[in-house]
Amino acid sequence: MKVGLDVGGTKTDALAVDDSGTILGRVRLPTGWGPDAVARTVLDAVAALGDEAGVALDRVRSVGIGIPGQVEPGSGRVVHAVNLGVDALDLAAMLAPELGVPVQVENDVKAAALGAHALHARHGASAPASMAYLNLGTGIAAGIVSNGVLWRGARGTAGEVGHISVDPNGPRCRCGQRGCIEAFAGGGAVAERWGRRSALPVRDVFDAADAGDPVARELRAGLARGVAAAVRVLVLTADVDIVVLGGGVTALGDRLMTDVAAELSASAEASPFMRSLHLTDRVELLPPGSPAAALGAAIVGAQGDATFDTEEALVHG
Amino acid sequence: MKVGLDVGGTKTDALAVDDSGTILGRVRLPTGWGPDAVARTVLDAVAALGDEAGVALDRVRSVGIGIPGQVEPGSGRVVHAVNLGVDALDLAAMLAPELGVPVQVENDVKAAALGAHALHARHGASAPASMAYLNLGTGIAAGIVSNGVLWRGARGTAGEVGHISVDPNGPRCRCGQRGCIEAFAGGGAVAERWGRRSALPVRDVFDAADAGDPVARELRAGLARGVAAAVRVLVLTADVDIVVLGGGVTALGDRLMTDVAAELSASAEASPFMRSLHLTDRVELLPPGSPAAALGAAIVGAQGDATFDTEEALVHG
Structure with missing residues (x-):
């Protein structure tokens, strides 16, 4: 049995899965702020899997943690997790002794990509050979999985498509460039340009656009344009079979998908080559409440336990 | 020993390499037009390796062919090689009986990526973990190699970065979209917009830009912008360690590299994130006359011979 945790900016999602990939228990807790509180949250969440979800913790053989920020593969250490108040945190070294099992740490988007791939493999007739998970949250980044293996890249920027500029006259991005995909479609950038406080500013923007507000319509169009x-980029560069959309902005569901599909169709109308890619058929939405990120973290965690199964075993075992 | 051929629009480059990767002989022939003439060119080039370069053809155990156009992996068949007058050609099935050894066919840019990686591994202290070969020819496309393995993607469009739009108000691309990288930086697109006939129109454009011609200056700036x-895109999506530039347009050498480096430096100045990528240090030029494409074809060919070595053996053997 393995445990995976997705440590988010507000909530931490934890689950335990058995060797066949069946989820045995799942809990959600508020995430603490700062290094010590984040570490405490992980320990509390694992304990809650036992206390609240009835998971037999003595059978847990590995723990994997997905967390926003930069994680050097295999290091167990996260840096620049600014949304968690963490500058640097050696989570694996800090928690492995407490938990008594190997602990692995991975960037949350990369973990979610692995988890989305595993879920797809279980629910679909056959797993796609390759998949990108495109996270639409405050920022925009992707994880790429091919044959069940995460594409890690050379220096930790694989999937950082949010900072590709697609319009030299586009809005200024927080990275300093103009017209980045994230400047158009990042939840944070859209909220900032919208300027009104709300729990989900992007939903406000869509509602206001429906009501005819011209600023909202422009922001909404830009969001679809950025996602498309x-x-x-993901299909033309990595040629992934499918692109799965997830993250906070995807709470908009079909409203988002309709806009994105319209954008993709417009380029297909203009271009026989783009039409041949059938992009609208290759974009999927991660279902709300999907355990992808925590499941992916569990897979990463198990990879640190040499005696344990790999994702293949999780999927097909 | 293995033979590799790079079948180009005007010339075919053929070489034979031994198991240690040493080039034993190399010849160049004009490429014929149309399916039969292309097949004839391959046979003539192999014969010329024996006659002119003194290669012992009876020791050749595989032949690999790199060719512009779409090649389904393992099919031995190329379609839409428009620059060669070929709509569809089953090269492997046609030539293997004549040559008496297994024949493999690969897209020329993908083959060049493998070859560039192998050359890098031989000449450098250590091979980069991952590399993109960006071909700047009539069109623009890339091949991505990671750990010596070509990234093939799901449906044959891996590395088709030329048709990523980076400016909604940019020039119309032959694909139908606006502002594609290829519309800015493809040799064909630049020549068409320049409109004057010449052996290497891009060089004319650079010369005219140096002389102050405003149209040429705009075209030259666009070319650098597209390449940058x-x-x-290649670094932010696939996070390749280095990007090697090759293809006809790179005949401009340092003049091109200076412009591209200036473009990359400009985005690095605007953005600490882009600065952290050190892109100018990660771009290299394939030397003029490099055998990368034919060498890569030889590697692909050997992969079809189960008894033969892989690229690893070529590089390290």
Whole structure:
């Protein structure tokens, strides 16, 4: 049995899965702020899997943690997790002794990509040979999985499609460039340009656009344009079979998908080559409440336990 | 010993390499037009390796062919090689009986990526973990190699970065979209917009830009902008360690590299994130006359011979 945790900016999602990939228990806790509180949250969540979800913790053989920020593969250490108040945190070294099992740490988007791939493999007739998971949250980034293996890249920027500029006259991005995909479609950038406080500013923007507000319509169009651009980049560069959209902005569901599909269709109408890619058929939405990120973290965790199964075993075992 | 051929629009480059990767002989022939003439060119080039370069053809155990156009992996068949007058050609099935050894066919840019990686591994202290070969020819496309393995993607469009739009108000691309990287930086697109006939129109454009011609200056700036955009896309998506530039347009050498480096430096100045990528240090030029494409074809060919070595053996054997 393995445990996976997705440590988010507000909530931490934890689950335990058995060797066949069946989820045995799942809990959600508020995430603490700062290094010590984040570490405490992980320990509390694992304990809650036992206390609240009835998971037999003595059978847990590995723990994997997905967390926003930069994680050097195999290091167990996260840096620049700014949304968690963490500058640097050696989570694996800190928690492995407490938990008594190997602990692995991975960037949350990369973990979610692995988890989305595993879920797809279980629910679909056959797993796609390759998949990108495109996270539409405050920022925009992707994880790429091929044959069940995460594409890690050379220096930790694989999937950083959010900072590809697609319009030299586009809005200024927080990275300093103009017209980045994230400047168009990042939840944070859209909220900032919208300027009104709300729990989900992007939903406000869509509602106001429906009501005819011209600023909202422009922001909404830009969001679809940015997401469609990211899909094109992922397919034209990595040629992934499908692109799965997830993250906070996807709470908009079909309203988002309709806009994105319209953008993709517009480029297909203009271009026989783009039409041949059938992009609208290759974009999927991660279902709300999907355990992808925590499941992916569990897979990463098990990879640190040499005696344990790999994702293949999780999927097909 | 293995033979590799790079069948280009005007010339075919053929070489034989031994198991240690040493080039034993190399010949160049004009490429014929149309399916039969292309097949004839391959046979003539192999014969010329024996006659002119003194290669012991009875020791050849595989032949690999790199060719512009779409090649389904393992099919031995090329379609839409428009520059060669070929609509569809089953090269492997046609030539293997004549040559008496297994024949493999690969897209020329993908083959060149493998070859560039192998050359890098031989000449450098250590091979980069991952590399993109960005071909700047009539069109623009890339091949991505990681750990010596070509990234093939799901449906044959891996590395098709030329048709990523980076400016909604940019020039119309032959694919139908606006502002594609290829519309800015493809040799064909630049020549068409320049409109004056010449052996290497891009060189004319650079010369005229140096002389102050405003149209030429705009075209030259666009070319650098397109190449820089392709480099950013490859690093931000696939996170390749280095990007090697090759293809006809790179005959401009340092003149091209200076412009591209200036573009990359400009985005690095605007953005600490882009600065952290050190892109100018990660772009290299394939030397003029490099055998990368034919060498890569030889590697692909050997992969079809189960008794033969892989690229690893070629590089390290």
